[in-house]
Amino acid sequence: MSAAAVRAPRIRPARVVLHGFLIAMAALWIFPLFWAIYSSLRPISDTIQHGYLSWPSNGLSLINYQTVWSQAELPYYYLNTLVIAVPAVVLTLLLASMVAFACTQFSWRFNLATLMIFTAGNLLPPQVIIVPLYRIYLATPIPVLGEIDIGKFAFPIFSDRGLLYDQYIGIMLIHIVFQTGFATFVLSNYMKTISKEITESAIVDGAHVLRIWWNIVLPLCRPALAAMATLLFTFIYNDFFWALILMSTGSKRPITSALNNLQGEFFVNNNLIAAGALLVAIPPILVYIFLQKQFIAGLTLGSTKG
């Protein structure tokens, strides 16, 4: 006890250096975020008069947040992104888990080859196929099935011009196609850890393939699915590229393009953009917080093979 009491206040230099380093690194990482928050709270006239490296002369306000919310029509663009991202994540997980399930739980001739094809697809840079894809989208007719009106924005159910081009469903499809490779890769590695005895005993009990997939394998994969959902949502949420090429209607583009709307032709209000950027960053953070437990569990998934 006395030994411990003596030892406690002793501070080793290595520890000081370590903590100094950690604090410095933390400050370095937090600084840009803090700077964005600080700028977003100041009106542009204040920073023009006194520069960014100054104390606020007229106090801080939330006026930039109000402006950005209405001027950039953020609520609609959040909806645009959700309309694309949520179905895309769900469908990607369903499809990828089916492939992974078939390739890991059953022995058939091409299961390894199939898995390799999906993994290889993951390595294909999307930019290389953009021109043919643009032509395909322009040449693919799809039915017009009416639309859902929310406020002044209309969300066409399938298409509003009879083409795959410039549609939510088109963007959704390309995300599903590109994310399925990665999701299959991760999920199959996770499913390999599920012992085959479980599926075999299910077969003995008379469960058919779809039932095994839905009632046995998917529940066991919950941490992997949650982690993938977080990742996929962030990937799709951050996407700007597909909507840029495969859409032409400004009001249908996702939230990332709403930030571009804030960039003036000549005049750029950086404080407003800071406020917008912070607001746009919120949903992925929320998703991460809600799925955090699974996300950390998912970090190690696939690191040991069963």
Added chain:
Amino acid sequence: MGDSRGPKIAGSSERILIPGTGIELPVDFDLSRRDMLKIAGYGSLAAFIAACGGTTPTTTSGSVTAKGGSMSIGSYLSDAVPKKGLQDVVDAFTSANGGTKVKVNTVDHGTFQNTINNYLQATPEDIFTWFSGHRMRFFAKKGLAQPIDDVWNDVKSNFTEGFAASVKGDDGHVYAVPTSYYPWAIFYRKDVFTARNYKIPTNWDDFIKLCQQMKKDNLIPMAFADKDGWPAMGTFDILNLRMNGYDFHVGLCGGQQKWTDPKVANVFKKWAELTPYYSPAFAGLTWQEAAQQLRQKKAGMYLLGLFVSEQFVSGGNADDINQLDFFPFPDLGTQYDSEKALDAPIDVYMLAKKSPTLGTDSGQAKAFLEFMSKGSSQITYWKASPGAIPTANDADPSQYPALTKKAAQIVSGAKRITQFFDRDSRPDFSGPNAMQGFLLRYLSSPKQDTSSLQGQMQSFWDSLTPE
């Protein structure tokens, strides 16, 4: 009746055959009231048939425009202020044109410009907002814009010759309606010039002397910023225009003249007389920062477009904008001084040929273009978005503030108007890898022998695939 066979004139009674109806009418310009009713009757019959045949609404015969119906506009006017300006004009158009429904697709201007090629080849709106100069001619040549000679015939009397020239494609057809523009000039603060008793320089020597005086007075004589690459092109444009003339400049932008020409070397030599008076570390400054140097009275003058005023307005101090003034670039003592040429980028509205709806009915879109070429419509836009100046002759200038009046004056005094380098030359030559980069390299040591630099500029041009 634009029938190529022409009206059939029969015998002495001078009768005219209305094409497609088999009806002959006298053409002795002594039509009875009954005849008039007949014509009107057939006119409405034709309209009725057209209305039954499809969705095409009433087309006034002999006119290229149509009322009612619907049309669409692809717009890069994404800033809050110009966006509202367009909406005001669209609302006015709808009520003036029999309730034509107008769908506006607003895309932020950066994305709009970057994806214009894809956009025009896919399913564009009927009308799109764009720029004059090479940028317009390029898409005209590619067959992505539709000629509007018929519209232009109706409205050309409302534009000066300079504007008329700016909307012609390489094939001689008209492809756009010019709606607004802004000039480039040398901006200064009136209070600074009054307090120090500076005189507006009208020739190069006085200009350089003024720069020297400002330096002595601890001012930055010329604010300058080139972090974004494009601002320096404005100085190149005006020097080349005034030293070598409009024709040479346009030829240089279009590749008919060579960058290795000693005339270009002279421009760089002249420019070097001015560079010692630029803002320190200008290669790292944005134009906004340079504008602030002028606003904060740290700098004396600034060669930029009229949009510099936005920095003065958003500073929040009303006096700043009242003090802002400008003067035209001083004469260089060459034969081209009399051209008074300057950069005044013109914004235009064009028809997108591949629009899925334009093919079947273009009457509403053409009606909008005609509407847009009226002074009153342009003033409606200008009131909401005063950053640029209306182009129409009948736009009422009485409401313009002093700065706008003066800007309109110096452009109407110019015998030649250019659009700014990146609108006059091909995009792959005006970008950061080419012209912008070359100018930055020149500005890093302006006194250098520029022959090797010019050689590289020319070989870069030669390496580009023909458009």
